[in-house]
Amino acid sequence: MDSKFDDDMLVCRCEEVTVGEIKEAIAQGARDVVGVKRRTRAGMGLCQGRTCEKMVQQILCQELGISPEEAGCSSIRPPARPITFGTLAGGMKE
Amino acid sequence: MALEECGYITREELEQFGLFPSEERFKQGPVAVIECIQEIPCNPCEAACPRNAIQIGAPITTLPMLNEKLCTGCGICIAKCPGLAIFTVDKTYSGDEATVSFPYEYVPLPVKDEIVEAVNRVGEVVCKGRIIKVLNPKAYDRTPVVTVAIEKEFADEVRSMKRK
C-alpha cells in the first residue's frame, strides 16, 4: 500500500512538507500530530492544518499502527484565523 | 441491490418492492412509476398528489406506496420529488407509441416535436423519441417535466433523454 506514496509527495502544501519528512519525524520520535508539527512545521502554515492534518494523522496511523484517536489533533492558539499585522496593530476595540 | 452497487434500479427491484404498476393498470392509461426503494427521510410526494394516491405515513423514512387505482398519471408528483425519482408512463398513447414523462433540469430544454435520443436508466440510448410537451410552470419550481413519445416496447426502459 505504502509503495504508491512516494517519499517526495507533498502533504503540507503551505509549509512544503513531504511524506518522507513526516516519516523521518516519526523515526525521530514523533508520536502524534503535534509531535510531527513541532518537528516539520506541517500544519503551521496559512491554512493551519485544515488540509493536511488528516493526512498527517493517516501517515502516523500507518507507520505506528495506532488509531486516529491516538494520533490526536493539532493544538490551536489565537488568532484562530490568519489576520494581518495591520489589523493586530490597529489594536483591540474596547 | 443493483442500486447500491451500480447506481440504478432494475425493473425486478421495483417489482420486488411492489413499486411497479401492474400490466392491467398500464392498459388503462397514464400512471406514475415511483423509483424510490431506499428508506430516506423524505415525503413531499405524499402531499403533492391531489388524489392522495401516494402514501408514506410515519415515519417519514417509509417507502412511498402508490395506489394505482387512485393515480391518474397527472404527473404533478414528478417535479415535486426532490430525488427526481418519479416518472409517468402512458402505454395507451397510440397504437404503437407510448409516452414517458421525466424531470429534466438541464439547459437547453428540448422543444415540442424535436427528435431526441431517449436513454435508459444507465444513460444508454435505446431509441429515438419525439418531444410531446415540455412543462415548466412556476409551481414546478425550476424542475421542467418533459414528455417524450417512443416505441411502445421501450416504455419500461426509457427514463430520460441524452443531454444536448
Add this chain to the structure above:
Amino acid sequence: MISKEIVIAGAGPAGLAAAIEAAKAGAKEVLVVDLNLKPGGQLFKQIHKFFGSSAHRSGTRGIDIGNQLLTEAKEYGVEIWVNSAAVGLFHDRIISIEKGLDSGEKELVNIQAQKIILATGASENVVRFKGWTLPGIMGAGAAQTMINVNRVKPGNKVVMLGSGNVGLIVSYQLMQAGCDVVALIEAAPKIGGYGVHAAKIRRAGVPIYTSHTIIEAKGTERVSEVVIAELDRSWNPIPGTEKVLEADVVTLAAGLKPISDLVRLHDLKCVYNAAFGGWVPKHDRNMESTQPGIYVVGDTTGVEEANTALEEGRLAGVAAAERLGYLTQTDASALKDDIWERLDGLRMGPFGEKRMVAKNQILAAFPECAK
C-alpha cells in the same frame, strides 16, 4: 467592551436557525458573525431540492431556504456581521471578532457575550495520490462554490472521487453547469450516498466505478490524465487493472471534518467519532458544551446535513433563550421536545441510523449524562 446577549459564530443553517429561534423567543441583542461576504453558509450553493418532511421545507431548494432564513432573521432583528471571522474565544465568554468594515479595512473587536453559539461548520478532507497537488484538483465543495456561487466552470471534463451525497450531487450540478463528468470513482464496494442521486447521474450517462481509486493524476501545467485502478478487498490496487481517463478537473468528495478551532482554543472537551468526521465537542441535549454558556451546533458537532443543522440550531436558540429568561421551562421543554422528535426522524432509516448512534455516543460522553 461591547456586550451582547447572544453571539453566534457562523451564519449557515445552524447559526441562522439558532439566531432566529432565540430572537423569536425575545432575545434582543443577537449577533451572528460570518467570515464570508454573504451569510447563508453552504445553503446558497445548494441549488437542488432538499429531502425531508414538510416541517423542514422539503422539496425546497437550499438557496431558497437560505433566503427565507435571512428574511426571518431580519424580521426578528438579528444583527449579522459578514466578512467577519471569530478568531478567539476566552474565559468569561469573551469572543474576539476580526470585523470587516464597509471601508474594506478590518478591526479587532472583543465582545462579552452572555451566551455563545458555535456554528462554524465543516471543512473538506483531501485524499493523497501521486500528483494530488496539480492545479485542477480540488474539493467537490470548492467546485460547487465555483459553479453555483461564482458561476465559473472549473474545467470541462471532471473525474469525481467519492460517492457520498456530496460527490453525487456535485456531479449532477457540474453537468447542469455544462461540464462533462467522465467518471465517478468510489473506493468502497457500494455507493455511499442516496440511490436516487446516483440514479440521476447514471441516466445522464456517468459511469460509477465502485471498488476503484485514483492512483495518479498526470499533467504539466494542470491535470490532463487520471489513472484509476480497481481495489482488492484489502483496499490495495490490483496490478493490471489501471485505466487512463482524460480529464482537466478532479474533484475530491472524501467527506468532511468538523471545524473545531474555537472549540480546541477554549478547551471544550471533545471526543473522537469517526462517523461524524473526527474530533467533536461533547454536548448535552440543549447543545451546551462542557463550557457553561457555550453551545455547539450543526456540522461543528459532527458532520450531518442541512436539515439536522437547522434543527440543532433551533435547539440551541431555544435553550439559550430559556437560560436568559425569555422562555419558561414549560414552554422551552415543549419546543425542545418537538425539535428532538424531528431530529430523531431525520436520523432514521438505513442512512440515518449511523448518525443516530454517533449522536447518542456524543450525548452519553457528556459529563452530566455519564455520572
